[in-house]
Amino acid sequence: MRSEGHNKGERLPITVVILTKNEEKTVCDAIASVLDDFAEVVVLDSFSTDRTEECARSAGANVVKNEFKGYASQRNFALREMPRATDWVFFLDADERISKELTAELRRDFLRLSETCRLLYVRRKDMFEGRWIKRSSGYPTWFGRLCHAPSVTVRREINEEFHCQGATERLKEHLLHFPFQRGLSHWLERHNSYSSLEAATKVEGEKADVRLLFTGDPGLRRRGLKQIYMRLPFRPLVGFLYLYVFKGGFLDGRPGLRYALLRAFYELMISIKLDEIRAAKIRDVSIKKDRR
Numbered sequence: 001m002r003s004e005g006h007n008k009g010e011r012l013p014i015t016v017v018i019l020t021k022n023e024e025k026t027v028c029d030a031i032a033s034v035l036d037d038f039a040e041v042v043v044l045d046s047f048s049t050d051r052t053e054e055c056a057r058s059a060g061a062n063v064v065k066n067e068f069k070g071y072a073s074q075r076n077f078a079l080r081e082m083p084r085a086t087d088w089v090f091f092l093d094a095d096e097r098i099s100k101e102l103t104a105e106l107r108r109d110f111l112r113l114s115e116t117c118r119l120l121y122v123r124r125k126d127m128f129e130g131r132w133i134k135r136s137s138g139y140p141t142w143f144g145r146l147c148h149a150p151s152v153t154v155r156r157e158i159n160e161e162f163h164c165q166g167a168t169e170r171l172k173e174h175l176l177h178f179p180f181q182r183g184l185s186h187w188l189e190r191h192n193s194y195s196s197l198e199a200a201t202k203v204e205g206e207k208a209d210v211r212l213l214f215t216g217d218p219g220l221r222r223r224g225l226k227q228i229y230m231r232l233p234f235r236p237l238v239g240f241l242y243l244y245v246f247k248g249g250f251l252d253g254r255p256g257l258r259y260a261l262l263r264a265f266y267e268l269m270i271s272i273k274l275d276e277i278r279a280a281k282i283r284d285v286s287i288k289k290d291r292r
Contacts, residue, residue: 011039012106014146015084016092019074021046023094024055026181031059033097037107040085044078070157070197079149088114090146095178096124102173106146118166120146124177129255136249136256136263138242142170158197191266199273235271240264 016034020027020043031041043056046068053063066077078089092098102122113120122145126137133139144152144162151165180187243249244260252259 010107012037012110013086014038014088014090014106014110015040015042015086016090016098017075017078017082017084018043018056018061018092018094019046019071020044020048020052020056020094021068022048022050022052024048024051026094026178027052027056027061028059029181030092030094030096031056031061033099034090034092034103035060037098037103038090042078042082042084044074044082046074072154072157072160075154075160079147079152079154084149087149088146089149092145092175093177095181097176097178099125099174099176102171102175105171105173113169114148116167117169118148118151119144119162119164119168120171121168122146122171122173122175124175126177126179126259128180128259131252131255133249133252133255133259135247136243136252136259138247138263143175144168145175146171156201158194158201187262192269195266195269195273198270199277202270202274236264236267239267 016038018027018030018041027043031043034041041061043052043061043063045053045056045063045065047065053065056063064082066074066082068074075091078084078091090098121142123140123142125132125134126139127133128137144160144164147162147164148166153163155161155163240260240263243263244257249256249260
């Protein structure tokens with residue numbers, strides 16, 4: 001295999017997959033950030049009821065439809081079953097853009113990295129109120145995104161974990177993330193749904209594995225930190241203080257304060273819903289005992 005990199009006119013041998021459900025307002029910008037540089041752009045749609053499919057096709061992407069059963073299930077469908085032009089898949093969310101710097105890095109280094117790695121991690125710059133929220137966003141967080149499809153399996157239906165048979169590596173450049181592109185109401189609606197999924201996952205319980213903190217895989221290390229964090233008392237308050245004080249979110253100005261508060265509110269929703277689920281289970285047990 002060549003290792004000198006790709007010329008600017010060549011398309012990278014990577015299929016970009018964008019998961020969508022009613023993303024007509026965001027998907028075209030995501031497609032535009034990758035259309036000219038990657039071998040293929042596929043919008044994997046969960047039967048949207050708006051103009052997502054029409055917008056995606058007019059923007060130059062292919063569209064494949066698959067019933068949504070969970071984020072991990074949808075990504076595994078893209079890796080295992082979905083027809084595609086390449087063995088390498090880059091997962092891009094509809095509210096994300098691949099930066100010009102990240103594209104340049106892939107043109108320069110992808111062929112070399114693909115010889116030894118099977119999963120590449122990338123960081124995001126979270127944008128809020130017109131600026132990068134570097135501190136209150138908890139930056140840097142590493143996300144598995146560029147996958148050698150035969151070697152990677154995705155687990156966990158929310159805040160997915162990428163498991164790889166082979167070496168992993170970190171890319172230096174960033175994705176750009178616009179979580180509030182559709183406004184605060186949409187963010188709250190989406191995170192209300194996310195918090196329900198998180199609570200349902202947490203109620204099943206998962207033991208904290210401290211050994212994950214010392215692994216070289218950023219995805220596994222993130223999992224270990226999450227396991228410990230979910231067991232902390234007063235987690236929403238702890239999360240706010242961590243982002244706003246320890247990480248220096250106050251230096252992000254008013255947007256930093258608002259972002260840290262929204263993140264804390266998300267954790268509060270998870271905690272309350274988790275208590276609701278546990279209380280419902282206790283009631284069910286009591287009712288069954290009374291019927292005996």
